[in-house]
Amino acid sequence: xGLKSIVVVGSSxxxxxxxxxxxxxxxxxxxxGEFSTAAGGKGANQAVGAARAGGKVTFIARVxxxxxxxxxxxxxxxxxxxxxxxxxxxxxxxGVALIxxxxxxxxxxxxxxxxxxxxxxxxxxxxxxxxxxxAVLVAQLETPLATVRAAVHAAAKSGVPVILNPAPxxxxxxxxLKRVSIITPNETEAQLLTGIEVSDEAGAAKAANELxxxxxxxxxxxxxxxxxxxADGDVQQRVPGFKVKAVDTTAAGDVFNGALAxxxxxxxxxxxxxxxxxxxxxxSVTRRGAQPSAPLRVAIDRMLRRKA
Numbered sequence: 560x561g562l563k564s565i566v567v568v569g570s571s572x573x574x575x576x577x578x579x580x581x582x583x584x585x586x587x588x589x590x591x592g593e594f595s596t597a598a599g600g601k602g603a604n605q606a607v608g609a610a611r612a613g614g615k616v617t618f619i620a621r622v623x624x625x626x627x628x629x630x631x632x633x634x635x636x637x638x639x640x641x642x643x644x645x646x647x648x649x650x651x652x653x654g655v656a657l658i659x660x661x662x663x664x665x666x667x668x669x670x671x672x673x674x675x676x677x678x679x680x681x682x683x684x685x686x687x688x689x690x691x692x693x694a695v696l697v698a699q700l701e702t703p704l705a706t707v708r709a710a711v712h713a714a715a716k717s718g719v720p721v722i723l724n725p726a727p728x729x730x731x732x733x734x735x736l737k738r739v740s741i742i743t744p745n746e747t748e749a750q751l752l753t754g755i756e757v758s759d760e761a762g763a764a765k766a767a768n769e770l771x772x773x774x775x776x777x778x779x780x781x782x783x784x785x786x787x788x789x790a791d792g793d794v795q796q797r798v799p800g801f802k803v804k805a806v807d808t809t810a811a812g813d814v815f816n817g818a819l820a821x822x823x824x825x826x827x828x829x830x831x832x833x834x835x836x837x838x839x840x841x842x843s844v845t846r847r848g849a850q851p852s853a854p855l856r857v858a859i860d861r862m863l864r865r866k867a
Contacts, residue, residue: 606817610640814840
């Protein structure tokens with residue numbers, strides 16, 4: 560397709576997953592779980608989501624010089640992702656996420672960032688040319704905020720659109736938000752960023768308007784099975800989701816962001832791009848694991864045709 564690349568700056572983790580009948584309560588031990596591992600980390604998930612959705616992807620990240628780091632880089636390479644900007648940290652271990660998944664798909668996650676915490680503005684500067692030549696830059700908040708700021712600033716300076724997925728949720732300065740083209744919080748993250756409860760479409764509209772007043776051009780609040788609420792200068796509406804049987808919601812938001820980046824890089828208008836991303840996210844919840852759940856382009860196109 561001759562596409563410019565999508566540059567993803569972010570985290571890479573190994574997910575260690577235990578599937579249970581329900582999530583344990585505080586102080587409780589549950590027996591009988593089923594254990595598995597999968598490649599994860601919000602940044603790596605989004606990179607893989609974009610690559611499988613048809614994007615040409617460059618990933619800027621940091622992993623340890625350890626077997627988990629070796630496996631992470633090999634898996635990214637297998638998906639056709641440019642890993643020349645994935646640094647190997649000589650001291651910090653590769654990141655790990657411990658995930659509990661209940662039988663109806665709910666999850667809770669604890670993360671030991673490891674080498675993700677040492678991804679620095681210097682790592683971003685080393686990849687300056689890739690950012691300058693990108694169609695879009697994607698970032699999240701599992702790496703230091705100074706590094707995210709450096710990446711967003713480098714992209715904005717070169718006129719490259721920025722998608723910021725503000726997860727895990729934390730307050731963000733307006734100086735950063737003003738350089739963000741598209742922000743993609745879920746309901747909880749939108750509420751944390753704005754102080755506005757997002758329990759329905761009216762709440763989503765208020766939160767989106769608050770974020771736009773702080774300088775973000777386009778706000779996309781993901782609403783799970785209900786789809787996503789989109790607000791920019793021309794549009795304020797919900798794009799419906801796709802009804803599927805959820806098995807595991809881990810990384811659905813990451814798949815959404817990766818697919819959104821691909822659709823925008825291909826020149827789709829925002830509502831069409833969000834519908835494409837909704838289809839990818841819906842497919843992802845029908846499969847287990849983070850990166851293993853990211854669908855291929857052929858499956859996304861099939862879903863869009865079937866539900867057209």
